[in-house]
Amino acid sequence: MTTTNTTRTVEFTPERLAQAKAVIAQYPAGKQKSALLPLLHILQEQEGWTSPEGMDYVADMLDIQPIEVYEVASFYTMYHLEPVGKHVIEYCRTGPCCLMGGEEVYAHLKQKLGVEAGQTTADGLFTVKEVECLAACGMGPVFQIREKYYMHLTNERVDEIIDELSK
Amino acid sequence: MGKKILTEHIDVPGIETFDVYRKQGGYTAVEKAIKTMTPEAVVEEVKKAGVRGRGGAGFPMGMKWSFLAKPEGVPRYLVCNADESEPGTFKDHYLMKNIPHLLIEGMIVSSFALGANTSFIYVRGELMYVIKILEKAIAEAKAAGFLGKNILGSGYDLELVVQPGGGAYICGEETALLESLEGKRGNPRNKPPFPAVKGLYQSPTVVNNVESIATTPWIMNNGGDAYAAIGIGRSTGTKLISASGHIKKPGVYEIELGVPVEEFIYSDEWCGGIRDGHHLKALVAGGSSVPILPAGLALKLANGEPRLMSYESLSEGGFQTGTMLGSGGFIVFDETACIVRNTWNFSRFYHHESCGQCSPCREGTGWMEKVLHRIEHGHGSLHDIDLLVDVARKIEGNTICPLGDAAAWPVASAIRHFREEFEWHITNPFEATQPGAVFRGEMALA
Numbered sequence: 001m002t003t004t005n006t007t008r009t010v011e012f013t014p015e016r017l018a019q020a021k022a023v024i025a026q027y028p029a030g031k032q033k034s035a036l037l038p039l040l041h042i043l044q045e046q047e048g049w050t051s052p053e054g055m056d057y058v059a060d061m062l063d064i065q066p067i068e069v070y071e072v073a074s075f076y077t078m079y080h081l082e083p084v085g086k087h088v089i090e091y092c093r094t095g096p097c098c099l100m101g102g103e104e105v106y107a108h109l110k111q112k113l114g115v116e117a118g119q120t121t122a123d124g125l126f127t128v129k130e131v132e133c134l135a136a137c138g139m140g141p142v143f144q145i146r147e148k149y150y151m152h153l154t155n156e157r158v159d160e161i162i163d164e165l166s167k
Numbered sequence: 168m169g170k171k172i173l174t175e176h177i178d179v180p181g182i183e184t185f186d187v188y189r190k191q192g193g194y195t196a197v198e199k200a201i202k203t204m205t206p207e208a209v210v211e212e213v214k215k216a217g218v219r220g221r222g223g224a225g226f227p228m229g230m231k232w233s234f235l236a237k238p239e240g241v242p243r244y245l246v247c248n249a250d251e252s253e254p255g256t257f258k259d260h261y262l263m264k265n266i267p268h269l270l271i272e273g274m275i276v277s278s279f280a281l282g283a284n285t286s287f288i289y290v291r292g293e294l295m296y297v298i299k300i301l302e303k304a305i306a307e308a309k310a311a312g313f314l315g316k317n318i319l320g321s322g323y324d325l326e327l328v329v330q331p332g333g334g335a336y337i338c339g340e341e342t343a344l345l346e347s348l349e350g351k352r353g354n355p356r357n358k359p360p361f362p363a364v365k366g367l368y369q370s371p372t373v374v375n376n377v378e379s380i381a382t383t384p385w386i387m388n389n390g391g392d393a394y395a396a397i398g399i400g401r402s403t404g405t406k407l408i409s410a411s412g413h414i415k416k417p418g419v420y421e422i423e424l425g426v427p428v429e430e431f432i433y434s435d436e437w438c439g440g441i442r443d444g445h446h447l448k449a450l451v452a453g454g455s456s457v458p459i460l461p462a463g464l465a466l467k468l469a470n471g472e473p474r475l476m477s478y479e480s481l482s483e484g485g486f487q488t489g490t491m492l493g494s495g496g497f498i499v500f501d502e503t504a505c506i507v508r509n510t511w512n513f514s515r516f517y518h519h520e521s522c523g524q525c526s527p528c529r530e531g532t533g534w535m536e537k538v539l540h541r542i543e544h545g546h547g548s549l550h551d552i553d554l555l556v557d558v559a560r561k562i563e564g565n566t567i568c569p570l571g572d573a574a575a576w577p578v579a580s581a582i583r584h585f586r587e588e589f590e591w592h593i594t595n596p597f598e599a600t601q602p603g604a605v606f607r608g609e610m611a612l613a
Contacts (some may be wrong), residue, residue: 139498
């Protein structure tokens with residue numbers, strides 16, 4: 001049933017499988033498709049991105065068609081449908097952050113890493129992704145790396161963060 | 168100091184834990200509701216309180232509850248909308264992160280009132296760390312007997328599920344949220360049927376904002392009438408305001424509805440005034456979608472009376488001279504802010520977030536973004552200004568959900584109040600595209 005020409009298969013680690021099963025058990029009988037978004041997060045946490053093989057695996061687990069997974073994964077912005085760097089910098093480009101100098105800091109970030117939006121550094125460490133409002137407007141400019149919010153950004157602060165994560 | 172209902176204990180060390188929250192009087196509302204009241208009596212108190220939906224629509228919460236259909240043998244659901252994504256709004260993030268048990272307690276009271284045995288908190292996926300805070304709070308409440316089977320020996324069962332979103336502003340629209348919760352793309356549903364009749368899994372469902380649900384513990388403890396006595400007129404109670412932009416003290420503030428806008432901006436208790444050496448140019452009072460106002464109209468009504476932080480006062484004058492309280496996303500602009508650039512930025516947001524179902528929104532948001540982009544970058548023509556007004560008018564009211572309106576209003580209002588600034592960009596393209604260039608015409612600042 002897979003639509004990809006690859007023999008690579010994806011399986012959750014035992015720990016993540018248990019986590020996924022606990023998620024599925026939360027919904028009423030027959031409504032297991034509700035677990036799709038949470039399971040895609042678990043998949044991406046494990047794999048680093050939302051791969052076609054991983055999506056097929058999730059489709060199997062939820063007993064739904066692969067297209068039901070692909071159409072959802074491509075609708076939401078958090079699922080990386082292509083491989084990404086070790087650290088994905090999700091940079092807020094929305095109005096309130098821009099008022100606090102967000103555009104200047106963003107230009108500095110891209111220059112420092114030598115990449116444009118959507119690109120990954122040659123060493124595979126960083127991917128820069130533009131996102132819309134992260135609900136932290138009073139603490140802008142803001143970016144997010146996985147679960148962590150980095151707030152009140154300045155050029156100097158960006159240098160510190162990148163240098164720290166490059167070690 | 169105004170009355171604090173939601174944030175009274177938010178600075179108490181350890182308030183995120185069950186024990187500290189409980190010591191501050193937490194979960195007494197659950198005890199009172201479940202042990203001494205009927206679900207109908209709880210609904211009645213919330214109705215009396217007159218609390219209006221805090222997500223932005225401002226619809227009376229008790230009335231929304233009373234529309235819930237109750238067919239025999241069909242489960243009912245309560246879904247908390249914690250998909251906070253409206254630019255300028257970060258109050259639910261603040262509340263859930265700092266005092267998660269307030270929302271959990273509110274969810275228990277509200278679920279009991281509605282007869283729901285499984286309730287959901289749909290949190291935007293970017294806030295995964297907050298999801299973990301909520302899950303920990305739920306586990307603590309369950310261990311203490313406030314969740315799960317037979318709560319406090321009453322025979323009432325409730326499970327709470329925290330659901331992460333996947334990154335989509337549109338899922339803040341309640342029917343898109345329900346689609347998403349069913350594991351689908353976040354395409355809003357046609358209404359009717361309304362969620363109160365056919366919502367989650369085609370069962371009767373109530374969707375309420377975090378802040379709305381968080382009012383219910385106080386209402387249980389103090390009564391609906393006491394809540395209604397706070398605030399002004401039909402704007403009862405308190406409101407969390409997310410203050411951002413060019414102010415001295417950005418942050419989340421709980422205000423009693425009715426505070427003058429001028430006081431909210433300039434008082435040291437709240438925003439602390441415009442940053443040093445600058446002046447107020449414009450205000451977006453309720454999140455990016457509400458009409459932007461120039462300084463004069465932000466502070467005063469068209470008749471010269473002070474404008475207040477209330478549903479009625481902010482919308483006084485309609486869209487000609489007023490705006491909306493919306494979600495309370497309060498974005499302040501000083502004279503260094505370029506209205507054209509900001510409008511382009513907001514348009515890009517709505518274009519990016521349109522789900523694509525309805526042509527006027529899918530196409531129109533893209534056209535507005537493109538036209539604004541060319542004006543901002545020195546390639547506009549004067550005809551473009553009327554073109555924008557025309558496109559905005561053709562989106563508004565012609566889509567399944569309000570995202571179309573939300574995209575149209577910022578553009579229409581920016582042109583209504585700052586047309587000269589758009590014209591300046593078009594007739595002075597070289598000057599206007601210099602770094603940091605901003606229109607400095609005959610503009611009234613405050």
